[in-house]
Amino acid sequence: MVCKELHFTKAAEKLGISQPTLSHQIKILEQEVGYPLFNRVGKKIELTKAGEIVQKEALNVQGSLQSMTSQNTAFTKAEIGELKIAVLPGEITDLVSTLCIHFNRLYPNIKVVIQTTDELEKAVLENQADFGIGFHFHQQDKLQVTKLYEEAFYLISNQHDGRKKIPFSAIFDSPIVLFPNKHQCRKILDRTSEEVGRQLDPAVETSSIEAILNLVRNGVGHSVVSRTLYEFYDTEDLFFQHIEKPTLTRAVYLAMKKNCFVNYPACS
Template identity: 75%
Template sequence: MVSKELHFTKAAERLGISQPTLSHQIKMLEQEVGYPLFNRIGKKIELTKVGEIVQQEAMNIRSSIQNITSQVKALTKVELGELKIAVLPGEITDLVSNLCIQFSQLYPNIKVFIVTTDQVEKAVLENQADFGIGFHLNQYDMLQVTKLYDEEFYFISNQRNGNQKISLSSVLVQPLILFPSIHQCRKILDKTSYEMDRQIEPIVETSSIESILNLVRSGVGSSVVSRTLYEFYDTEGLFFQHIEEPSLTKAVYFMMKKNCFINYAARKFIKLLVSEIEKLQFHTEKSAITSLQNSLL
């Protein structure tokens, strides 16, 4: 307060103490530091260079104390605030969006923001999100990465087939209704078909999963969708087959900064996410899921 007012009497009044008491406290602090904190020029004062250092560090301490307070509040059952989740565009966005419906019903006072981006790692590292979910691409020392599950992609049609499996080459000759090329599922399909020296020419492209399912249900064509989408949406009247030769799978990862504080909202959402993954019986690495759950304790 003295460094702000540059006047002992005014600072004492702001603090609600006497001016001699304040002067005594400053003198004791100067003795502890070993150098004067203020230049006294008549009735005027100014910070010395040492005083500027002490002032800055005092501000840092004050900020740390405020951070401790906010973290302790977040650690307790304070169902307020906001949660930011970075996700890849595509089926992972749908997974998180569907979970947000459940989460909002349980915690209506917590605002959830879904940050859809192709650079999930960067969003987490730059504190644009509390955590991220995506297909891990780059290694960063500051990131803690946990494999959640293996995403499988199904071939779906409106015709029941006795064979539970179908080769990718057989899929590619079908009239296909697919997501646009910017969608993660489509990117994986395009990349794999390119490696097979094949080119995909869908008869319909749409970014709406409901439209894809309805068109397939109507017999317009077939499609390739992730198991996540197949599980989350109404697929009555539709049938799926596992794709092989090669199989289409992609590992899904949870990402957060190492040694970061996990606030109340994030803890509750992560628990909901893990619960949903286990309920859907995705192929998971139990040790990784257990490690993630332990980090929430």
């Protein structure tokens, strides 16, 4: 204000403080800088070269502070930023990727990075991801784990035999199309098969849920998929049956670091 008015009394009036207070503050600033900031000629003042440098840098600082404030405001409103998600390989990646389509429509300026990894807990704890989505988390002392939902698995086929429910053993009665054994869905099926003394021998293995649906649609075999995947894709021409004896279910969890700042895009 002093630079603008080039008059201490007028500047003090604009700032709403007394002229002696303003003069004292300028004197302290000159002592910190080590050079006079103004030439005082009677009642008139003018900037010294040192004063011009201080004014220029002060305006830069003010601009940076304003920029910082506006960016933080936009960040807290989820208008800008980056969201990093760690997910297990396989069908959970398909699920999260599909959900990101809706997220992008709501928050088009937030960059989304989906990291596929078997080490979800490590990714979250080492700040490689804002949160992880998976089925099992062990380090409960360091992680805040929230159950998102629980889902069942169904047998899907291109024909219906009239039964709404079938025993697990029925999946061995005809060719089957499955995810590879690294997928979580397949791991559940393999584990259950061992428990009933059988072994899965898929006619086709593929990591693509769309390929599985097309293969089933064309009669190559039936398949077992989670209810979420079944409902996420165009499956109106397919039939699904509840599996029982045993029933196949799994819970899906979200994990974040405990007692840490939460990235605002992650809250969205």
